[in-house]
Amino acid sequence: MVIPRIPIGNTVEFAVDGIETHFGAVLDLVSDQLDFLISALKDALLFLPPELFIVGISLLAYFAGRRNIKLAAGTAFGFFLIENMGLWELSIETLALVLSSAFMALLIGVPVGILCAKNAVIYHIVKPSLDFMQTMPSFVYLIPALIFFGLGNVPGMIATVVFAMPPAIRLTNLGVRQVPKELTEVADAFGSTGWQKLAKVELPVALPTIMAGINQCIMLSLSMVVIAAMIGARGLGYQVLFGIQRIDIGLGFEAGLAIVIIAVVLDRITQHLSPK
Amino acid sequence: MNKNVKLEVRNITKIFGKNPQKVISLLKEGKSKSEIFEKTKQTIGLNGVNFEVYDGEIFVIMGLSGSGKSTLLRCLNRLIEPTAGEILIDGQDITQMSAEELRNTRRTKLGMVFQNFALLPHRTVLENVAYGLEIQGIPKDERYEKAREALETVGLKGYEQSKITQLSGGMKQRVGLARALANDPDILLMDEAFSALDPLIRSDMQDELLSLEDRVQKTIIFVSHDLDEALKLGDRIALMKDGEVVQIGTPEEILTEPADSYVSRFVAGVDRSKILTAESVMKRPEPFVSLSSGPRVAMQLMKERGISSIYVVEGKNRRLMGILMINDALDAMKTGKSLEAVMIPVIPRVPPDMPLNEVIPLIADSQYPLAVVNDAGKLLGIIVRGSVLGALAIAGETEETGGPEAPDLEETVRTGKNEGEAGPPDPESSGGLNGIIDKDSINKGIIDKGPIDKGIIDNVIGSGPAPEVEARSVAPAPEVGARTEAPARPELKGELEVKTW
Ligand SMILES: Nc1ncnc2c1ncn2[C@@H]1O[C@H](COP(=O)(O)OP(=O)(O)OP(=O)(O)O)[C@@H](O)[C@H]1O
Ligand SMILES: [Mg+2]
Numbered sequence: 001m002v003i004p005r006i007p008i009g010n011t012v013e014f015a016v017d018g019i020e021t022h023f024g025a026v027l028d029l030v031s032d033q034l035d036f037l038i039s040a041l042k043d044a045l046l047f048l049p050p051e052l053f054i055v056g057i058s059l060l061a062y063f064a065g066r067r068n069i070k071l072a073a074g075t076a077f078g079f080f081l082i083e084n085m086g087l088w089e090l091s092i093e094t095l096a097l098v099l100s101s102a103f104m105a106l107l108i109g110v111p112v113g114i115l116c117a118k119n120a121v122i123y124h125i126v127k128p129s130l131d132f133m134q135t136m137p138s139f140v141y142l143i144p145a146l147i148f149f150g151l152g153n154v155p156g157m158i159a160t161v162v163f164a165m166p167p168a169i170r171l172t173n174l175g176v177r178q179v180p181k182e183l184t185e186v187a188d189a190f191g192s193t194g195w196q197k198l199a200k201v202e203l204p205v206a207l208p209t210i211m212a213g214i215n216q217c218i219m220l221s222l223s224m225v226v227i228a229a230m231i232g233a234r235g236l237g238y239q240v241l242f243g244i245q246r247i248d249i250g251l252g253f254e255a256g257l258a259i260v261i262i263a264v265v266l267d268r269i270t271q272h273l274s275p276k
Numbered sequence: 277m278n279k280n281v282k283l284e285v286r287n288i289t290k291i292f293g294k295n296p297q298k299v300i301s302l303l304k305e306g307k308s309k310s311e312i313f314e315k316t317k318q319t320i321g322l323n324g325v326n327f328e329v330y331d332g333e334i335f336v337i338m339g340l341s342g343s344g345k346s347t348l349l350r351c352l353n354r355l356i357e358p359t360a361g362e363i364l365i366d367g368q369d370i371t372q373m374s375a376e377e378l379r380n381t382r383r384t385k386l387g388m389v390f391q392n393f394a395l396l397p398h399r400t401v402l403e404n405v406a407y408g409l410e411i412q413g414i415p416k417d418e419r420y421e422k423a424r425e426a427l428e429t430v431g432l433k434g435y436e437q438s439k440i441t442q443l444s445g446g447m448k449q450r451v452g453l454a455r456a457l458a459n460d461p462d463i464l465l466m467d468e469a470f471s472a473l474d475p476l477i478r479s480d481m482q483d484e485l486l487s488l489e490d491r492v493q494k495t496i497i498f499v500s501h502d503l504d505e506a507l508k509l510g511d512r513i514a515l516m517k518d519g520e521v522v523q524i525g526t527p528e529e530i531l532t533e534p535a536d537s538y539v540s541r542f543v544a545g546v547d548r549s550k551i552l553t554a555e556s557v558m559k560r561p562e563p564f565v566s567l568s569s570g571p572r573v574a575m576q577l578m579k580e581r582g583i584s585s586i587y588v589v590e591g592k593n594r595r596l597m598g599i600l601m602i603n604d605a606l607d608a609m610k611t612g613k614s615l616e617a618v619m620i621p622v623i624p625r626v627p628p629d630m631p632l633n634e635v636i637p638l639i640a641d642s643q644y645p646l647a648v649v650n651d652a653g654k655l656l657g658i659i660v661r662g663s664v665l666g667a668l669a670i671a672g673e674t675e676e677t678g679g680p681e682a683p684d685l686e687e688t689v690r691t692g693k694n695e696g697e698a699g700p701p702d703p704e705s706s707g708g709l710n711g712i713i714d715k716d717s718i719n720k721g722i723i724d725k726g727p728i729d730k731g732i733i734d735n736v737i738g739s740g741p742a743p744e745v746e747a748r749s750v751a752p753a754p755e756v757g758a759r760t761e762a763p764a765r766p767e768l769k770g771e772l773e774v775k776t777w
């Protein structure tokens with residue numbers, strides 16, 4: 001007996017087509033908004049002269065790292081190097097893409113994480129979806145993003161948001177669940193409302209864990225933004241891709257180095273942001 | 277204490293499980309807990325608990341680990357939802373309240389202090405204490421003002437801006453207490469509030485809670501697994517076992533009239549000398565002789581009773597004047613002196629509420645029985661060595677009994693040792709002591725029931741002459757010259773309430 005091939009691929013294609021034709025207008029609207037967000041951020045960051053930007057981000061690193069002078073110096077040097085390599089504009093574009101993607105991922109991920117911690121049903125729906133999202137090779141997200149949003153920064157951002165969201169959800173969920181029972185009892189015993197309990201007890205106590213999620217989310221965003229160059233996202237990733245196509249080791253290496261610098265600086269700053 | 281009922285618990289039952297109603301009906305059928313657990317895999321946390329808590333008292337809920345103390349306490353403010361039953365606070369059933377009403381009751385009537393302090397790590401001391409007021413929407417200035425007052429009450433003035441991590445355990449729990457007090461609730465719920473503290477700090481905190489209770493007059497419901505703590509703090513104690521209340525009573529009732537073998541086993545290891553008071557061990561002061569009567573009357577009374585000394589009192593109020601020795605009475609009869617001239621006016625006196633552990637050294641060093649005298653100077657009773665020993669020995673302690681934490685209940689049931697009154701004493705651990713006690717034949721019936729902490733016995737018996745057969749009788753008559761000496765030894769001055777008349 002021959003079992004007929006189950007048309008999984010065809011079905012997905014069909015569904016994607018359906019969404020494309022029926023929700024095209026909505027998708028365009030979303031696309032415009034996101035594009036605006038990225039461009040605005042990029043323009044704002046580029047508006048600052050590089051010198052001022054470097055001073056600013058070094059100060060941020062200094063204070064975020066609890067007056068860590070080494071971190072500040074390293075940050076200043078790293079960004080000076082980027083400027084020196086002539087990759088300033090591309091780097092800022094990448095940074096804008098990373099930050100707006102991470103922002104969107106957190107905007108969705110943190111509340112979903114809280115819901116998961118509070119509601120067993122939601123948790124049991126979301127958890128397998130997260131596993132699915134994280135095990136699927138990241139390139140696969142590029143295809144629907146490409147179909148729905150065409151080429152450019154926006155589909156890159158969408159793919160990035162999907163890819164970077166799971167740790168934000170997971171760690172927020174974990175953090176809220178791990179709030180000691182006695183502390184939630186304090187909130188209840190003194191007569192807090194549900195919101196008061198969340199805002200004044202659960203979230204502050206869970207903050208270190210949530211910050212770890214935010215850190216991971218930003219790091220994953222950065223890695224995905226580079227890959228998203230394959231569907232037209234600009235910035236350093238595009239430069240790397242360019243280097244690969246032209247087999248230009250120097251070009252690729254310099255862009256790669258700039259990515260590493262941004263990664264390390266973002267990681268250190270967000271790591272230290274969590275109160276301990 | 278006025279006995280207004282502040283909180284009343286009626287038939288509270290808590291089942292942990294998916295289908296509690298089924299368990300309830302099985303309970304009604306009279307099935308045992310283990311049967312029910314086998315059948316349904318549900319735990320019975322509380323089973324038909326009833327009690328009342330009076331306004332202004334400290335009510336201690338005590339029991340072994342897993343007996344349901346925390347569950348019961350958390351039912352009182354519905355941190356745990358009881359499966360059945362009613363909880364009336366000021367006559368209002370909290371189990372029937374809407375979420376909003378419950379919240380208001382928690383805010384205004386019920387404060388809670390937690391075992392592991394449960395302070396919010398991201399807030400300063402002051403912000404922690406102000407939490408309860410903050411969620412009620414009280415403006416910042418006002419709530420910080422009240423929080424400062426609460427901190428002062430618990431002795432933490434000056435620590436307002438400290439971080440929680442900078443505080444020691446004792447200080448943390450003071451913050452916990454201040455946080456509960458800041459709301460000015462009527463009732464404080466305290467779940468093993470001092471269990472996480474070092475013994476010394478713990479004892480300090482207990483003392484402070486008692487003095488606080490005197491000042492602020494809250495109703496306190498205090499959970500403890502430590503009998504000594506329960507006896508020290510509790511106006512009344514409820515003893516729990518397997519989710520049920522086995523006995524409710526004052527500390528003395530629990531010690532002297534244990535309801536069943538579980539309770540007596542539980543209280544076996546306790547140092548009774550700290551709990552029992554002079555009043556509870558004293559005997560009626562009879563006979564005594566009035567100051568206005570002559571030495572002949574006194575002689576007659578002593579002869580009748582076969583005793584060698586007698587207390588002299590004055591007036592209807594039985595004001596204690598002194599003690600008369602038989603030799604001196606004879607002397608007075610011969611020479612025609614008055615009673616007042618020959619009696620010994622300076623004798624040891626103790627107030628009725630003095631704990632036994634303070635009475636013991638006094639009586640050990642005293643030649644006479646101790647007179648228990650109230651503030652007005654009235655002779656209430658006398659304490660002889662025998663009655664102290666008797667009180668300490670009641671309910672039978674055995675030396676190998678573990679602390680109150682881990683009585684071996686299985687063993688009790690098997691050997692039947694502790695059924696009702698205690699069984700015979702263990703010869704190995706107590707043979708020597710028994711010898712001494714038997715020889716002196718003090719309060720024989722009671723002493724037989726079991727040996728006592730050796731230290732206490734040594735304390736009482738070791739020094740001074742052996743007590744005599746008649747509890748009322750007094751130590752050997754002193755020489756004639758002795759009347760001018762204070763009977764108390766020099767090192768006891770100050771401790772003793774010695775007055776010269
Ligand atoms: N959420 C729960 N689910 C199931 N069983 C529970 C739950 N909470 C408590 N129990 C059970 O109820 C019983 C009473 O527990 P409880 O915590 O009230 O005891 P306790 O007297 O406070 O003990 P401890 O001195 O250890 O704090 C225990 O047998 C415990 O296993
Ligand atoms: Mg407990």
